[in-house]
Amino acid sequence: MHHLYTNLEMGSDSQEPSHLLIVDDSASTRLLMKDILTRLGKYTVEEAGNGIEAMKMLDAGKYDLVISDIRMPGMDGISLLEKIRSRYGSLPVIMVTGFGSEIGPRTLELGADDCIYLPFKVEEFTFRVARVLRFHQLLQVRELLIEQNRELWGRAITDQLTGLYNRHYFDDVFVAEFERARRYQIHLGCIIFDIDHFKKVNDVYGHLVGDRVLKEMGNLVSDTIRRVDIAARYGGEEFVLVLPETDPEGTHLVASRLREMVEEYSFAQGEIDAGKDAPAVTISLGASHYPDDRYSTPTQMLKAADDKLYEAKNKGRNRLEITW
Numbered sequence: 001m002h003h004l005y006t007n008l009e010m011g012s013d014s015q016e017p018s019h020l021l022i023v024d025d026s027a028s029t030r031l032l033m034k035d036i037l038t039r040l041g042k043y044t045v046e047e048a049g050n051g052i053e054a055m056k057m058l059d060a061g062k063y064d065l066v067i068s069d070i071r072m073p074g075m076d077g078i079s080l081l082e083k084i085r086s087r088y089g090s091l092p093v094i095m096v097t098g099f100g101s102e103i104g105p106r107t108l109e110l111g112a113d114d115c116i117y118l119p120f121k122v123e124e125f126t127f128r129v130a131r132v133l134r135f136h137q138l139l140q141v142r143e144l145l146i147e148q149n150r151e152l153w154g155r156a157i158t159d160q161l162t163g164l165y166n167r168h169y170f171d172d173v174f175v176a177e178f179e180r181a182r183r184y185q186i187h188l189g190c191i192i193f194d195i196d197h198f199k200k201v202n203d204v205y206g207h208l209v210g211d212r213v214l215k216e217m218g219n220l221v222s223d224t225i226r227r228v229d230i231a232a233r234y235g236g237e238e239f240v241l242v243l244p245e246t247d248p249e250g251t252h253l254v255a256s257r258l259r260e261m262v263e264e265y266s267f268a269q270g271e272i273d274a275g276k277d278a279p280a281v282t283i284s285l286g287a288s289h290y291p292d293d294r295y296s297t298p299t300q301m302l303k304a305a306d307d308k309l310y311e312a313k314n315k316g317r318n319r320l321e322i323t324w
Contacts, residue, residue, distance in 0.1 A: 023054040023068040051075025105245040159233040162218025170232035178298035189243035189251030192305045193285035196317040198237040212268040282318035
């Protein structure tokens, strides 16, 4: 985890300190978080004792990240999150709740960027803060460069063709997500899929059409997942998704929806030569889920999903196979 945290912070020393707002009715918890973050020398931190106070501070100043407790008097964290999303759009928010809480997954569905469980380890806390800030910076710069019709930023962690993360970044992040799920015994979903008969697409239509299919596949994946989910091009025509705090039913739902969207989508419109039909693109998927006694490492969980992918292909393709 320390290795990943270092990677995410690489090259950030020249930036201005990020301005953070900690919202919690417990003064001791606020002090602990503030002390941890200010010691890093990369953040300036202010405090609010509840959601009402936090909204007044947000209206009066500019913040890069809000870290909020869920249970607070006056205005709880859920209400604060909803108000932030309606008023400030994509302002990053990390929610904090007690170990074993069932509210954490719901905050992600409502638009939180991450959820931290108490009690936390210092290195995990700082990693999650850094990751959310870095991800938000990536989105901001990406949007700016798209507007300016320039190349996407983030070459070190982004697959340039699909716009998704690359395999190197995925490998690091998946280790961190698996360790978090293992520590707290919380849900984690993993989906691997590849494009059926993709070589035939390249052979029949050419590599320009093949690249267009891969690019549009990246767009479909991005439209299907949440902000907190990790989607990467794993190699060639193979993709992988990691779904934090997603139970088996939710993982199945995402995989099934993606399969159906791909089957119904008309790829490479405008790129097909006259007299040729558009390529009929489908995907085969394999999925695994944690907690599961069969997996003690992220590699085992990933391999289980990969095995199911090959099972789906052997059973006729354009289908989903799952481990549970």
